[in-house]
Amino acid sequence: MPQLLRLDSSADLTGSVSRALSDAFVAAWTSRGDDHTVVVRDLHRDPLPHFGDPDLHWAPELRPADAAPDPAAVALQEELIAELIAADVLLVGAPMYNYSLPSTLKVWIDNIHVPGTTTTFGEEPTQPVAGRPAVIVSSRGAVYDAGTPTADWDHTVPPLRLVLGDALGMQVDVVTCALTLADTVPTLEPLRERAHAERAAAEEQLRELALTL
Numbered sequence: 001m002p003q004l005l006r007l008d009s010s011a012d013l014t015g016s017v018s019r020a021l022s023d024a025f026v027a028a029w030t031s032r033g034d035d036h037t038v039v040v041r042d043l044h045r046d047p048l049p050h051f052g053d054p055d056l057h058w059a060p061e062l063r064p065a066d067a068a069p070d071p072a073a074v075a076l077q078e079e080l081i082a083e084l085i086a087a088d089v090l091l092v093g094a095p096m097y098n099y100s101l102p103s104t105l106k107v108w109i110d111n112i113h114v115p116g117t118t119t120t121f122g123e124e125p126t127q128p129v130a131g132r133p134a135v136i137v138s139s140r141g142a143v144y145d146a147g148t149p150t151a152d153w154d155h156t157v158p159p160l161r162l163v164l165g166d167a168l169g170m171q172v173d174v175v176t177c178a179l180t181l182a183d184t185v186p187t188l189e190p191l192r193e194r195a196h197a198e199r200a201a202a203e204e205q206l207r208e209l210a211l212t213l
């Protein structure tokens, strides 16, 4: 039973591009058969609490001797990690908020990146989701093209690549949809045609990934 874990983090519940593109991925995924299941965690509708204890960054055996994390926070972290490990494919809706991740998605990352549990810390390899696909749907209002002065302003995709790819060992694909504000921001009007083409291309790329991963 191939299982998809879908994370949403857009605060926009009506016109979100990352949600619409993730819908397209899910439609293609479920078209593969009834055995292709989906678990949805909507981090905006159902936000996780603020990450409140640095000891939770570490596997239990790596925590300081006097660590006494809140049992509810431990249970929630264990649930999030179990949900990730149960997934064959991860889909992450990642809008750009102030050049970075929505705080709702950031706290999910803070919970699941745990040396000694989801990433290797000592000699024993501990990377339970290594090799599994992670698809990042990155929506952003403007554009951050390589070779332009704003090229390195994107702090949305790099931490996701570092944590999911480098630390957890997942196979990361990034599908970017830029210029989502081209229809509403007058200064972006000259780029509208490109914006529409980019959105169509992103949707197609996601459909293809969902049918092949």
Ligand SMILES: Cc1cc2nc3c(=O)[nH]c(=O)nc-3n(C[C@H](O)[C@H](O)[C@H](O)COP(=O)(O)O)c2cc1C
Pocket (backbone or CB within 6 Å): 010, 011, 012, 015, 016, 017, 018, 019, 094, 095, 096, 097, 098, 099, 100, 139, 140, 141, 142, 143, 180, 181
């Ligand atoms: C709080 C907030 C901050 C934003 N910051 C940026 C930004 O730094 N750069 C940018 O290009 N777009 C920014 N945007 C625009 C969003 O990235 C854009 O609307 C994108 O489509 C959001 O994803 P969504 O459509 O899935 O909600 C911001 C939007 C919001 C609500």
